[in-house]
Amino acid sequence: MSDSPVALITGGGSGIGAAVARQLLDAGHRVAVTGRGEPRLRAFAEELGNPDVVGNAAEYGDVKAAVDGTLKEFGRLDTVVANAGFATHDTVAAGDPAGWTEMVLTNVLGPALLIRASIDALKESRGRIVLVGSVAGFVHGPGNIYGATKWAVTGLAENARREVTEFGVGVTLIAPGRVETPFWDSYGSLPPGHLLTADQIADSVVWAVRQPEGVDINTVVVRPIGQPV
Secondary structure, three states: OOOOOEEEEEOOOOHHHHHHHHHHHHOOOEEEEEOOOHHHHHHHHHHHOOOOOOOOOOOHHHHHHHHHHHHHHHOOOOEEEEOOOOOOOOEOOOOOHHHHHHHHHHHHHHHHHHHHHHHHHHHHHOOEEEEEOOHHHOOOOOOEHHHHHHHHHHHHHHHHHHHHHHHOOEEEEEEEOOEEOHHHHHHOOOOOOOOEEHHHHHHHHHHHHOOOOOOOOOEEEEOOOOOOO
16 A cells, blocks of 8 residues: 555545545545544544544645645655635625635635645656636636636646646646535525536546546536536
8 A cells, every 4th residue: 555646635624625535545545635624624534534634725834734744644645636715705896805815815825835835745756736726717707706716726727737747747727617515605505507516526636637647637627517607
């Protein structure tokens, strides 16, 4: 087992992150997850029977500690999945600015910090960076600040790829459409229409991670049938 690949997933205690963790474990990977909802994260870790690291994805010290802890526990790092993120579900003209700073830091700064903290280990393993973006990072929504953060993630993925590809490190942006996850809890209800499951998005993440050496899958947009934008 010491040669099994290792993945670190931020926001891994529920939703897409948890689904990715389960599928990678089923595929023979060793997995560490981070999250700020410690009770939920602890329960998930107990369910998996694997160690976990708890931290804030928008604080470099926490992110670096998560990477260092994963390397100490497993001895290597092959994949990082920047999944932590949330939406305030409001708009620039009518929303409450109180929640915007945390959303921008978590959604935009968080993935950048994860790349910075993990790149040396990923160079060594010739591993992969996976950024979980959104369809909202490709289409414009009226006043949508969350969408603006995901546009930033879309740009970060390609900017990062152009820098790290020479090191043998791959970069994949997974951009989901509407997915039935706790993302919608603060919205108050699920959006109308068909929704994908977290497992369906995890399928795409794991497919990208398990590509043969030398193959770099860069952008995967996954919508449910019936979502027009």
